[in-house]
Amino acid sequence: NAGVMxxxxxxxxxxxxxxxxxCSPMKGxxxxxxxxxxxxxxxxxxxxxxxxxxxxxxxMPKERFSAEFPKEGPxxxxxxxxxxxxxxxxxxxxxxxxxxxxxxxxxPGTRLTVL
Amino acid sequence: DAKTTQPTSMDCAEGRAANLxxxxxxISGxxxxxxxxxxxxxxxxxxxxxxxxxxxxxxASLIIxxxxxxxTLILPHATLRDTAVYxxxxxxxxxxxxxxxxxxxxxxxRP
Numbered sequence: 001n002a003g004v005m006x007x008x009x010x011x012x013x014x015x016x017x018x019x020x021x022x023c024s025p026m027k028g029x030x031x032x033x034x035x036x037x038x039x040x041x042x043x044x045x046x047x048x049x050x051x052x053x054x055x056x057x058x059x060m061p062k063e064r065f066s067a068e069f070p071k072e073g074p075x076x077x078x079x080x081x082x083x084x085x086x087x088x089x090x091x092x093x094x095x096x097x098x099x100x101x102x103x104x105x106x107x108p109g110t111r112l113t114v115l
Numbered sequence: 116d117a118k119t120t121q122p123t124s125m126d127c128a129e130g131r132a133a134n135l136x137x138x139x140x141x142i143s144g145x146x147x148x149x150x151x152x153x154x155x156x157x158x159x160x161x162x163x164x165x166x167x168x169x170x171x172x173x174x175a176s177l178i179i180x181x182x183x184x185x186x187t188l189i190l191p192h193a194t195l196r197d198t199a200v201y202x203x204x205x206x207x208x209x210x211x212x213x214x215x216x217x218x219x220x221x222x223x224x225r226p
Contacts, residue, residue: 004158041218042216042218043159043216056213058213091159093158093159102212105161106159
């Protein structure tokens with residue numbers, strides 16, 4: 001049973017470019033969560049999605065960041081016009097039901113470096 | 116969400132029990148205590164959670180004080196692979212999906 005998959009594992013972008021991070025949840029999971037971890041800090045919640053719905057995006061920066069989880073295919077976290085401060089590890093997690101106290105299973109992360 | 120306080124770092128010898136404390140003095144009655152860990156460069160891994168009773172699973176035990184103001188995660192027989200940052204997280208049921216990770220405790224298991 002494959003775990004949460006994220007790709008790419010490492011992504012390098014120049015300032016002003018776009019970054020697309022992909023997350024495939026565990027089989028049977030329909031709820032996805034994105035977190036960001038800056039160097040030497042704990043993870044920060046960004047957004048919670050169900051298939052085709054954004055449930056909670058309270059942790060997303062107001063500009064340049066967007067997320068989707070289409071009916072088919074992986075969840076995508078998109079960062080437009082990247083800046084150096086976007087350099088971080090981005091983790092995706094999934095859960096089966098989205099119920100209260102559902103355990104979240106995390107992927108290995110995508111490390112974004114902005115030059 | 117209630118704030119948690121954990122020691123910055125700890126160490127223990129391989130094969131011995133590792134006891135990781137967490138203070139959550141402002142915890143509310145409907146808030147749970149979760150523990151996750153993050154091994155270097157990997158995604159966080161769920162360990163255990165509880166409300167007020169002590170809990171045990173194949174990975175660890177969670178001891179919550181009667182007043183619920185603190186808890187201790189116990190790894191009964193630490194191995195080198197348990198070296199990681201351990202996060203104590205307090206969250207209410209209706210927002211339990213929004214995990215708030217603090218700085219955690221960096222546990223080093225010595226050979």
